[in-house]
Amino acid sequence: MRLSKLVAALLCSVSSLSVSLAADVNDPDLKADDTLQSEPPATSTPELTRADVEAWLDGFLKYELERGDIAGAVVVIVKDGEVLLQKGYGYADVENRRPVDPERTLFRVGSVAKLFTDTAVMQLVEQGKVKLDEPIGTYLDFEVREGFDKPVTVRNLITHTGGFEELLRELMHSDPERFGSLEDYVKRTRPVRIFPPGEVPSYCNYCLAVLGYIIERVSGETFDDYMDRHIFRPLGMQRSTFRQPLPEAFAADMSKGYERGSGPAWPYFELVGPAPAGSLSATGADMARFMIAHLSAEDGGAATLLQPQTARLMHNTLFRATPPVNGMALGFFEANRNGQRILEHGGDTQVFHSQLALFMDAGVGLFVSFNSTGREGAVGGIRSALFEQFTDRYFPAPIPDEPTLPTAVEHSRLVAGRYQTSRRAETTFYAAVGLLGQFTVNANPDGTLVIPPLRGLNGQPKVWREVAPFVWREVSGKERLAAKIENGRVRFLGHDGSSGIQVFLPVPASRSAGWIMPLALVSAASLLLTLLVWPVAGLIRRRRGMVLELTRQQLLARRLVYAVALVHLVFLVGWVVLIQAGLSDLSLFDGRADGWFHVLHLLGFIGLVGAGVAIWNAWLTWQGPRGWRARAWSLVLATSCVALTWIAFTLNLVRLDAYY
C-alpha cells in the first residue's frame, strides 16, 4: 500500500486501532462537482421485517463482498429486544471453506471493544467507586506526563479528549512471548500531551488502556476477569473474550483475517497492546445481546448491566466539539441521521473491520463485522454505506431543504487552507507521516468547499455548502461539517462522520507540507544526482585522460560530501522502508525493530555532522579556481544537506530513544 494511502486512512476511518483503511486523498483534480450521493426518493417506506431486511442484505452484501474481495462478514440486527436477523456471509476460513456462522464464528471487533470498557467504567461510576470528573491520578499508581494546567479526568479518557499524542509502539503484537500485561503497557507507554484536556477530540487507544487499568485497580480484579464476571456472564455472552492469546476453547471458531479474501490469511492472531481498547473477540450472536442490553437499559430492561439512570447518563451526555455536528456521548459516538438518535462505534484491527449502531428511538441495533480489508480498502465504504442505506431505507427522511447562506463565499475563504488531523503525534517519527496526511480545504468561487479526504461512495470528494453560520452540508447529501471559530479565526473543523474521533486543525505555515515536501524532494534529488553523475563524470575524465585540479583538502572535502550525500539518502530510504513496513504490519513496532530506529537515529546524527562537511566543501570550492558550475553546485549540496538535516530533526526522525 502506498504510504499516502496509509496516512489517508487515518483521516477517514471510523475509529481505528490500526491505521490501514485506505482512501486516496491524493487526487489532484478536485472539482466542485455535483456528485451523486443519494438516490431519488423512494416511493414508500419498507417495514423493517426479517424477510425484507434479509433480502435487502443479501442483495447488498453478496455482491459487495465479491467486488470488494472480502472473505466473510457477519451481520446482526436486533429490534424490540430480540434478534431480528443474524447471518453470516462468505467464509471464516477461505482455505478450508468454513462459512461464517453467526452463532459460532468469533470476529475481532476492534475498537467496538471500547464500548465494553466504557460500560464497565460506568458500572463503577454507578457504584460510586469512580467519579467521572476526578483526575485520573486518584486511581493510578503512576503519573501520566505533565502538561497544561488541567489534570486529565476519567471523563476526558472516555471522550478521547485526554490530549495525548498517538503512539504506535506495542499497539499490536504478533508474538505472545513479547506481549506483556496491561499494567506494563500503561506504565511503559507514556504519550506526550499535546492538547489541553477536554477540548480537542483526538482518538486515544492509550486512554482506554488507562481506563482498563483503573478498572483493575478499583475493582481488584484483572481486567479480563472483570469483563467476564460483570459483563459477559450477566449478558450470557458465552463466546466472547478480551483474553489474549485466544483461549483454546474458542480457537477453532475464530475467523481468520485477510487483507484480501483472495490472498493468504493474516499470519497471526492480533494481540492488541492496549487490550481494553480493542482486544475483544466475539460472535455476532453475542454482540446482539450487548446491543439489546444497551437498547433496553434506559427502561430498566437490563438492570444486570447498568441502572437506567446510568444508562441515560452514558447515552445522553454529549460532548460536541463543533456543534451542531455529531459529537460523542460517554463512549458512544453520536451518528444521528434522518432525525434518528443513533449511537455508534466502529472498530478496526489491521484486518477486521466492524461497526455497531444503536437506533435509540427505534429500539433497533445493527452490528456488522468483516474479516478482510478488501480491495483498495473496500470494507470502509461498504461499512459506512451499509449503515447509511439501512438508515435511509427503514428510517427515511428527505435531504433538508436549506438555502445557501449569503456569507458562504466569505466564510469559505476564511476556512480555506491547509489542515491536519488532531489524531496525530508531535514528538515521534509519526509527525513525518502526518505531514503526508495534510490536506487542503479548497474554497470554490461559488462559496462551496471541497475537502479531499471527505469522499462519497463513488470515491469523488464531496462538495459542501454553508447552510448555517460556519456549518456546511454536503451537496445532495446529509452530512455536516462545522468550524469552531475563535477570535475570527478557525480553531478547528469537525465533520459528522468523525468529529468524535478527530477534528481538523489549521497547519501553521512553519509546518506546512506545501513547502517542506518540495524542499525535501528537491534536496534529495540533488544528492541523488550527485551520487549518479560524479562517478560517470569520473569515468569519462579517466577515458579522456583528464584530471580534476583540486587541492588535497578540496579532494578530501569532495569525497566526504559524496559520503554525506550517501548517508542522507540511506537515512531517507531507511525511514521510508521502516515506516512502510511498520504501517503494513503494526506488529513490527512491538519493540523488535527498535534497533533499526537507533540505526536511523545514528545516521541522522552523522547527517548533522555531514551538513557541516557540506558547508566546508562549499567554502573550499569558493576559495579555489573552480568554475561557476562547481561553485553553484557546492552551494546546492550544502543547502540540501542542511535542509534535510533540519527536516529530519523537526520531524523527530532523529531522537535519542525508541519512543514512537
Next chain:
Amino acid sequence: MLERYHEGFHMRAHAATLLAMLLLSRGGLAADAGESTPPISEPPPAPDTHVTSADGQVSEPRPLTREDLEAWLDGFMPYALATGDVAGAVVVVVKDGSTLLQKGYGYADVQARKPVDPETTLFRTGSISKLTTWTAVMQLVEQGKLDLDADVNEYLDFEIPPRDGKPVTLRNILTHTPGFEECLKDLIVPEGTPFTPLEEYIKEWVPTRIFPPGEVPAYSNYATALAGYIVSRVSGLSFDEYVEQNILAPLGMEHSTFRQPLPEGLREFMAKGYARASDGKARPFEMVLAAPAGSQSASGADMARFMIAHLQKGAFGEARILQPETAEQMHTTALTVLPRVHRMVLGFYEQNRNGRRIISHAGDTAWFHSDLYLFIDDGVGLFISMNSAGKEGAAGTIRKAVFEQFADRYFPGPTLDGEVDPQTAAEHARMISGLYQISRRPQTSFLRLLALSEPFKTSVYVNDDGTISVSAAKNAAGVPIKWREVEPFVWRDVDGKNLLSAQVVDGRVVRFGFEWVSPFMVFEPIPAAISPAWVSPALLGGLIALLFTALAWPVSALVRRHYGVAYALTGRDAVAHRWIRIASTAVVAVFILWGVTVPLIMSDSLSSSTADAWLWIVQLLSAIVFFGAAAIGVWNATVVLRSARKWYAKTWAVVLALALLVVLWVGLVFHLIAFDVNY
C-alpha cells in the same frame, strides 16, 4: 471479466467489442443444423457437500415474489451503482406472462436529476438489438422467404467471397460463425458526424474471412448488419420499417425504436449516456452504423414485452410474432464447438445455470450496458440496462453479478462437479498453459497490433495449488479466477459455477472457451510468428537500443565539444555511422507516430477522412523507413564487423541490425506496412 476489453480503449472498439455474443461446433464439425434439442449438459449428480457457491453456503430456493425481489434489488443496486460510478439503471423482471417488477435506480440525466422511469426512460440496448434482427430473420424463414442454410449471396446485390469454397449462410451468421475478422472502423459514431447508411456501410468493406464458416465462434457485428440488410431486401421495406411493422407494433413497444437519430417524439425520454457518473459529462447519442447489430433504444417496460413474447413462444396477448415451432427452433438449436460450456442457439447465447435452461444476450455501446435473460422453462425474464460504463467497467461486473445471484437466489440447483486425478490434472494444466489470442479480432490491419495486449492476447497459467487461471478471466474483485479440472479438459471456477473447456487435437490444445463468453468467442494458441512472448521483448528491446543510438548522436557531440575531442571515424566507417543513426532516429520517429495515431483513431478524435489520410501517411512512411532502415542496419553491421573497431562497437552494430530486422518483421506481420485503410 472480458467485458473489460472494451473499457479503456475508446469508443469504436469499445462499442464493437461490447456488442454481444454466441456459440459453435466442435472443431470442424459444422453445426448439427437440424438438431432441435439441446441436451442441456446436465451435470453428473453432485454430492451436496461438493456444491459450493461463492459464499460457501448451499442456498435454498426463495420464492420469486415482488416483495423479496424488490428488497433484494434495493440492497444490490444503489451501492453497486454508487461504487461503480454508474449514473442510472433500469431492472425489469417478468414472470408467467406479466411484469413482476420494473424499477429505475439512479438518474437518467445527472445534471437535471431526472430519475430513471422504467416505463418511459429509453436506454440503448446495444447488441440486444440483435435479438430483434434475429427474430425478423426467423419470421422470414417461417414465411419461406429465407433459408437458414442458403448462401447469403442469394439475397445480396454484392458478393461475400467464399472461403475454402464455402459460402456464408444465415445460420452461420445467427451463430456468429461466418468467420469474419473484427471490423471496428466507424462502428459507432457520435450524433452529428456524417452517417453512412446501412447499405453503404456493409458494401464499403467486406471484412476478411479468417475462419472457415460454422466452426469458430467469432462475434460479428458486420454479419448482423448483413442479416438486417437481407431482411430489408427480402421484405422490400427498410430495416427500420420492417422492425416497426412486424415486431415493435405487434408488441406495443411504443417507447422503442431502431431509428437513428431518435424520432422527435422519443427524444425527451432518452437517458443520457456517461463514461462515469461522477464526471457528469453527458455523452452524445451514439449512431450505430451497423444498425441491425445495435441501434435499438427502448424502455424497460418495452423490453418486458419483448421478453414475454419470446417466453411465450412468440405470443403476446392477441399478437404473435413467431410461430411456436419457430420460437422453439430459435431457442433450442444449439451449435456445439466446445463440450460442456455455453453455446450459441439461433441468435441467443446459452446461459444455463444450476441445471436450468437460460438463454440470453448482452448489449454494449460505449456508454450503455445491458443484459437480457430468459429462463425459458421457468417463464421468467430479466432485463437490466445501465447508462454508464462506470469505474473500471463496473457496469459489466454489476450485470453479471445481478444475473448470477438472481439465478442462484430464485433458481438454485446443482453444478457440474467431479475429480480428475492429480497427475492427469497436472498434465492437462501443463498442456493448456501458454499464450492465446481471441477469435474475435482484427487481423488484416494495423489493429493486429492489439494481439500484443490484453485481452486480445491472454495467458493461461498454472497456480501453485494446481488450478489454472486465464489472465482475461477475472472475478468481480479483478482477481483472475481459479479453475479446477472437474472432468478431463473441463475446468470449473473454484468459487463459482462457470466452466472452461478445451478442445484437444493430437495432444495439443487447439482452442478453449469459458462461460460467459464461450458462445461467441474462443481462444486459440498464438502462432509463433506473432507471439508476444518474443515479439514484445524483442520489439521493446530493439526500440530502446535504437532510441539510445538516436539519443547518443547529440549527446556524444556535446561531450566531444566539452572536452575538445575530435570525431574519430573516417571514410566508409563514418558514412555507415551516420546512416545507422539516421535509420535509428527515423524508426523511433515512425513508432512515435504510430503511438500517437492509434490512440487518436481509437478514441474517435479524428474525423473519418482525416484519420484515413493520416493512416495512409503513417503506413507509407512505415513501408519506406522499415525497409530502408533494415537494409542500412545490415549494411552497417557488415561494415563495422570488418573494421578495426572495438568489440563493443561490433556487438552494438549487430544489435542494431537485429533490432531493425525485428522492426521490419513487426511492420509486415502486424500490417503497419499496408496499402488500404480498412480496419
